[in-house]
Amino acid sequence: MKNIAEALNLRSVILQNLESVLFTTDEKEKVALLTFVVVGGGPTGVELAGALAEMRQLILTKDYHNLKSSEMTVYLMEGKPKLLSSMSTVAFSKAKEFLKRAQVKVYNGVHVKSYDGLTLRVDDGTIIKTKNVFWTAGVKGVFPAGISKNMITKSNRLQTDGINRLKGHSNIFAIGDAAAIITEETPEGHPGVAPVALQQGKHLARNLEALINGEYTVPFKYKDKGSLATIGRNRAVADINGVHLHGFFAWILWGLVHIRSIAGFSSKGIIFFNWAINYFTKNSDNRLIIRPFDKKTKKISTGIE
Ligand SMILES: Cc1cc2nc3c(=O)[nH]c(=O)nc-3n(C[C@H](O)[C@H](O)[C@H](O)COP(=O)(O)OP(=O)(O)OC[C@H]3O[C@@H](n4cnc5c(N)ncnc54)[C@H](O)[C@@H]3O)c2cc1C
Numbered sequence: 001m002k003n004i005a006e007a008l009n010l011r012s013v014i015l016q017n018l019e020s021v022l023f024t025t026d027e028k029e030k031v032a033l034l035t036f037v038v039v040g041g042g043p044t045g046v047e048l049a050g051a052l053a054e055m056r057q058l059i060l061t062k063d064y065h066n067l068k069s070s071e072m073t074v075y076l077m078e079g080k081p082k083l084l085s086s087m088s089t090v091a092f093s094k095a096k097e098f099l100k101r102a103q104v105k106v107y108n109g110v111h112v113k114s115y116d117g118l119t120l121r122v123d124d125g126t127i128i129k130t131k132n133v134f135w136t137a138g139v140k141g142v143f144p145a146g147i148s149k150n151m152i153t154k155s156n157r158l159q160t161d162g163i164n165r166l167k168g169h170s171n172i173f174a175i176g177d178a179a180a181i182i183t184e185e186t187p188e189g190h191p192g193v194a195p196v197a198l199q200q201g202k203h204l205a206r207n208l209e210a211l212i213n214g215e216y217t218v219p220f221k222y223k224d225k226g227s228l229a230t231i232g233r234n235r236a237v238a239d240i241n242g243v244h245l246h247g248f249f250a251w252i253l254w255g256l257v258h259i260r261s262i263a264g265f266s267s268k269g270i271i272f273f274n275w276a277i278n279y280f281t282k283n284s285d286n287r288l289i290i291r292p293f294d295k296k297t298k299k300i301s302t303g304i305e
Pocket residue numbers: 002003006044142175176177178192193194195197
């Protein structure tokens with residue numbers, strides 16, 4: 001649910017900025033409004049950059065007749081030397097190739113230093129004027145007062161033992177994105193992805209029962225069922241049990257995995273049907289922004305005053 005709300009919010013921000021382009025006569029502002037910078041080259045950043053590139057190619061000129069695809073620029077900035085650092089080298093090189101084909105400007109080994117709402121500065125000296133910056137370089141947990149600082153890791157997660165129990169406490173537990181089980185095998189904790197949170201939830205429930213019944217607890221072990229990332233339509237990369245897939249088959253697999261995790265047969269059917277329509281029509285609905293009409297001035301609010 002959280003990701004759906006985030007996606008809708010993101011979509012409305014993008015649409016509002018594109019709409020603002022139509023109301024500006026300032027050339028510099030137009031360029032900034034049409035420049036999109038995604039910070040963080042993990043699966044979320046790669047998917048978002050791919051989706052923006054696809055929007056430029058298929059949607060921009062259809063919905064905004066005065067704009068040209070070539071006027072919109074998409075950047076992807078990643079601090080590590082390669083994208084998708086949790087995935088294989090094959091996945092990285094294919095993702096980079098797909099992004100290049102989609103004309104996304106990929107920067108590796110650079111860190112975004114500052115952004116003041118217009119000027120984005122990168123540590124290699126690059127300066128980009130943009131009104132659209134999307135942070136996908138990690139989330140920060142917000143912890144209640146009383147949690148001591150030495151329980152919080154460098155990546156701002158709560159350090160727990162193998163059964164997700166907070167360091168130094170017998171009755172406080174943390175799971176999912178907010179938790180980090182630091183071991184030699186996982187020096188930075190487990191990846192912040194949904195399967196980790198789901199598996200830890202189930203595992204902790206069993207361990208809590210064991211603790212109540214005075215039985216042995218079992219340390220958490222993550223069962224990595226594989227990783228997938230899409231880069232626009234027909235393109236995805238997948239690492240499943242040492243097998244590396246890319247392109248159309250990986251993209252179909254991505255769709256099947258996501259449909260499978262939707263609750264209820266009818267919801268699965270509706271989503272599949274919508275996806276199929278969007279795929280064949282190369283279109284997507286709900287792109288309208290309805291603005292209040294001022295009867296006195298007989299003007300539609302631009303939403304940018
Ligand atoms: C844009 C985006 C795309 C992603 N895509 C994928 C993907 O494709 N595949 C994948 O596996 N993972 C993906 N992830 C990561 C995945 O969403 C997380 O790993 C997963 O949701 C972690 O689950 P969680 O229960 O730990 O935290 P969350 O899902 O974040 O749940 C925490 C909940 O706690 C609530 N909360 C926070 N503070 C308080 C408080 N003080 N009191 C009460 N409630 C509070 C929050 O509102 C939230 O609902 C994505 C993440 C993002 C941001």
